Amino acid sequence: MSTADLLADFGTIKGELAVGGMPLSLLAARVGSTPFFAYDRRLLTERVATLRSVLPDGLDLTYAMKANPMPAVVQHLAGLVDSIDVASAGEMAVALDTGMPAERVSFAGPGKTAAELRRAVAAGIVVELESSTEARRVLAAGNELGVRPRVALRVNPDFAVKGSGMRMGGGPQQFGTDAEQVPGLVAELVGADVDLLGFHVFAGSQNLRAEIIAEAQRRTVDLVVGLADLLPTPVRYLNLGGGFGIPYFAADTPLDLGVVADNLAALLDGPIAAYLPEARTVVELGRYIVGECGVYVTEVVDRKVSRGKTYLVVDGGMHHQLAASGNLGQVIRRNYPLVVGSRAEEETVETASVVGCLCTPLDLLGNDVELPRTEVGDLVVLFQAGAYGLTASPTAFLGHPAPAEVLV
Numbered sequence: 001m002s003t004a005d006l007l008a009d010f011g012t013i014k015g016e017l018a019v020g021g022m023p024l025s026l027l028a029a030r031v032g033s034t035p036f037f038a039y040d041r042r043l044l045t046e047r048v049a050t051l052r053s054v055l056p057d058g059l060d061l062t063y064a065m066k067a068n069p070m071p072a073v074v075q076h077l078a079g080l081v082d083s084i085d086v087a088s089a090g091e092m093a094v095a096l097d098t099g100m101p102a103e104r105v106s107f108a109g110p111g112k113t114a115a116e117l118r119r120a121v122a123a124g125i126v127v128e129l130e131s132s133t134e135a136r137r138v139l140a141a142g143n144e145l146g147v148r149p150r151v152a153l154r155v156n157p158d159f160a161v162k163g164s165g166m167r168m169g170g171g172p173q174q175f176g177t178d179a180e181q182v183p184g185l186v187a188e189l190v191g192a193d194v195d196l197l198g199f200h201v202f203a204g205s206q207n208l209r210a211e212i213i214a215e216a217q218r219r220t221v222d223l224v225v226g227l228a229d230l231l232p233t234p235v236r237y238l239n240l241g242g243g244f245g246i247p248y249f250a251a252d253t254p255l256d257l258g259v260v261a262d263n264l265a266a267l268l269d270g271p272i273a274a275y276l277p278e279a280r281t282v283v284e285l286g287r288y289i290v291g292e293c294g295v296y297v298t299e300v301v302d303r304k305v306s307r308g309k310t311y312l313v314v315d316g317g318m319h320h321q322l323a324a325s326g327n328l329g330q331v332i333r334r335n336y337p338l339v340v341g342s343r344a345e346e347e348t349v350e351t352a353s354v355v356g357c358l359c360t361p362l363d364l365l366g367n368d369v370e371l372p373r374t375e376v377g378d379l380v381v382l383f384q385a386g387a388y389g390l391t392a393s394p395t396a397f398l399g400h401p402a403p404a405e406v407l408v
């Protein structure tokens, strides 16, 4: 996604980037310290509205809150989506605090402990079982608490859909139960005091290829239609996963949502209506909902030239926004879009590298970026910071204070 497009989404006021309708410098004064993350309420609302308008009626939207678990963000989204997916008991508490009904909260993720599952069963949320060990723990918790657990089976699909280096599903993994082992697991659960609602298949993440997502969804529906007869009751829950990607880099093409939506409409009208008519069908999205609605704001604390190369040293870095630095050097590093937010409409006149304040060359936020003349005190803003930012970064590394977060 181009920086210009992102800048247009947020808007500008008097030459500055606007977030939540406030010029950046005013927002920074309100927050009171840099660095900080800011999430734009209007953009979140518009994002969900776009999804609702394009995706077919009869399809529910789940927010996978690990993408951004800030309680204010989750609260705002709780009023816009149909359900929330959580990945820990801590996230479960935040989701339930929003007032989202327990049966609309699902809990996925490997390694759920007996204590976490007990809390989930007591709360009445839907546990997406990743293994037979979890199934036994849930049954034990249900017996002990006198509560009938609500569960769905997470299935590791027996298909892989690939193309252009992007892959969904297939092979061994720690998530879910292999499709071929599902009959055995269902046999353990049939007759037990448990409400077995249906199935969850999450085949992959951050995919920008609509045809690959569509193909994975078709294969998922085929798979679940084939498993449906194993259950003693009709399938009432069909979680198709998500994987909708966002364009992090200038060369990335945004996902063609229309192609995904048409495919989902055909699935709902076709095999789902015919074979799974009672299923609440959901897609669960994290980054697609929040990723583009947030920025990470840092202040330039030093400007220096080393052997002809200009460095802007900012007060934040990879300890808050790890992904923008290239995830500890493990991938080919490309720049996340960034602007000097306080000079959003100035001409670019120089090439500079934006580096964080950590003692490692990995703390690089923008390599050789075209920028306006930038001085100490200016605010450098990284886009695409709404998902997997603060809570997916090593904040304790080097012991700097935690950044603020604000929803405006």
Ligand SMILES: *Cc1c(COP(=O)(O)O)cnc(C)c1O
Binding pocket: 064, 066, 067, 085, 108, 109, 202, 205, 206, 241, 242, 243, 244, 284, 285, 286, 287, 288, 387
């Ligand atoms: C992380 C996760 C998601 C969200 O993934 P995004 O790429 O942020 O959309 C959805 N479902 C499950 C089961 C997950 O673990």
